[in-house]
Amino acid sequence: MKKKIKTQCAECSFPPFERICITPGGKASKGCPTIGKKTLVKRAKKEYQANPTAEFARQASIQEGECYSEREKRPYVLHPIKPRFLEIIEFAQKMGYNHLGLLFCIGLAKEAEEAAIVSQLFTNHGFKVTSVVCKAGGVPKEEIGIKEEEKIFIGGHESMCNPIAAFYTANSYYSWLNK
Ligand code: SF4
Structure with missing residues (x-):
């Protein structure tokens, strides 16, 4: 019987921007769900297509982007500008909560x-x-x-x-x- 390899993202051996879950074509550690759990990822993707989850995920992503400045600059260096509290307020406003x-x-x-x-x-x-x-x-x-x-x-x-x-x-x- 084929031995199941456990997912251990917490112990991924590559720097964030070298990982396949962050950078297309990147590297993957043993048990990587991006490589080994394609059916599950596909199922999750389907759930993101139906509202209200679709709108929640879209607005959350927009909010994530808006929390960094000078995003048009290259090479880009991550520059976070908002505290979590402000992020929550802006996100809740976007969602109309x-x-x-x-x-x-x-x-x-x-x-x-x-x-x-x-x-x-x-x-x-x-x-x-x-x-x-x-x-x-x-x-x-x-x-x-x-x-x-x-x-x-x-x-x-x-x-x-x-x-x-x-x-x-x-x-x-x-x-x-x-x-
Ligand atoms: S999804 Fe894959 S590449 Fe990303 S942290 Fe987990 S094991 Fe590493």
Whole structure:
């Protein structure tokens, strides 16, 4: 039986611009999905042809390009000019979104404070924001099989991280679940 080679893009041995996924005719490491997963890539390509994914991918690519300056210069040297936050705002505007979901981690107090700042910044830019913390629901860790000695606060209540509930809460797509 032919041995399956695992995909390991994280360990690709070539510099980015020498790779076949970046440069046509470029090099490929062992298990390269660009070479070995053509059917899968074709299937994904088909999905990008149907809206709303098609428009989402197109606008995301336009946004990516607009985050670099002097793109007409040759030879070109990558020159990023926009912070991620601005990228998100511009992309959301391009897509016509007016309501954003902000999911954040309570684990780092600093990040929780920053979530309030980020939420305010989005609001200042005219977006309605629904923000949900990872611990939403307050579900005890015991419910996912965690033993007392596996908790941080041994002997006390400890809420599990609940990204699924956070996602459902923040995403208006799933608003029917709130009923
Ligand atoms: S797709 Fe291929 S060339 Fe690109 S990083 Fe993965 S292994 Fe390397």
